[in-house]
Amino acid sequence: xxxxxxxxxxxxxxxxxxxxxxxxxxxxxxxxxxxxxxxxxxxxxxxxxxxxxxxxxxxxxxxxxxxxxxxxxxxxxxxxxxxxxxxxxxxxxxxxxxxxxxxxxxxxxxxxxxxxxxxxxxxxxxxxxxxxxxxxxxxxxxxxxxxxxxxxxxxxxxxxxxxxxxxxxxxxxxxxxxxxxxxxxxxxxxxxxxxxxxxxxxxxxxxxxxxxxxxxxxxxxxxxxxxxxxxxxxxxxxxxxxxxxxxxxxxxxxxxxxxxxxxxxxx
Numbered sequence: 001x002x003x004x005x006x007x008x009x010x011x012x013x014x015x016x017x018x019x020x021x022x023x024x025x026x027x028x029x030x031x032x033x034x035x036x037x038x039x040x041x042x043x044x045x046x047x048x049x050x051x052x053x054x055x056x057x058x059x060x061x062x063x064x065x066x067x068x069x070x071x072x073x074x075x076x077x078x079x080x081x082x083x084x085x086x087x088x089x090x091x092x093x094x095x096x097x098x099x100x101x102x103x104x105x106x107x108x109x110x111x112x113x114x115x116x117x118x119x120x121x122x123x124x125x126x127x128x129x130x131x132x133x134x135x136x137x138x139x140x141x142x143x144x145x146x147x148x149x150x151x152x153x154x155x156x157x158x159x160x161x162x163x164x165x166x167x168x169x170x171x172x173x174x175x176x177x178x179x180x181x182x183x184x185x186x187x188x189x190x191x192x193x194x195x196x197x198x199x200x201x202x203x204x205x206x207x208x209x210x211x212x213x214x215x216x217x218x219x220x221x222x223x224x225x226x227x228x229x230x231x232x233x234x235x236x237x238x239x240x241x242x243x244x245x246x247x248x249x250x251x252x253x254x255x256x257x258x259x260x261x262x263x264x265x266x267x
Contacts (some may be wrong), residue, residue, distance in 0.1 A: 018065040033062035040077045048117040067159040071148050079103045089145050104144035122223035135174035154216045157237045166209040177232040180209040193222040
């Protein structure tokens with residue numbers, strides 16, 4: 001019997017923990033498969049991510065379990081629906097927002113009306129400042145909500161995965177640090193944009209150091225300074241079901257900051 005890597009009738013490929021839309025091995029096939037997992041604004045994604053490669057792993061949104069697909073579908077539709085992002089931002093910062101809110105996904109402004117994707121300059125500046133030698137996976141906030149000169153919010157979205165924890169091991173050349181001490185050295189000690197001592201309290205003992213959330217907090221505070229914004233925040237968007245199953249409650253994150261710049265939201 002000839003081996004088929006996918007179901008030809010349904011055009012899907014079964015994995016251990018889900019499935020992938022699969023229409024064949026070519027780039028055109030991948031575009032078709034990705035569009036099947038994007039019920040909203042498919043043309044914009046193909047034009048600005050496949051053709052321009054504006055996102056790392058841009059071809060993995062065809063995975064049924066893709067966190068990026070969830071983020072794209074939910075937030076681009078909120079953007080196009082009118083006041084959805086304004087209401088969300090008001091909930092995050094706990095005060096009424098009347099300004100227009102810009103949506104950034106993976107470092108670039110989503111402009112559905114003009115079919116444009118414009119990188120966020122403060123993010124580029126912070127990457128150059130703190131990650132100039134990083135070649136593999138520079139810091140890339142999943143979602144940012146920005147009110148120019150006023151508010152910067154970074155959202156780290158998790159669908160089926162947990163927040164990665166720092167490991168006491170050496171990193172390779174061109175990679176971000178893996179250990180907590182090296183992360184603190186790079187992103188706090190060497191940070192010339194903000195005084196991170198005003199944010200973090202590393203005197204509290206903890207066996208868990210959420211390195212991705214840590215970097216999001218550093219970048220949010222630093223980008224707000226560059227933006228001239230007085231308000232910044234970081235939110236960790238997680239699945240309530242997985243938090244219960246994997247017991248990754250918000251209480252484990254509370255130690256990381258001195259003040260309530262960080263929250264966990266559940267869906």
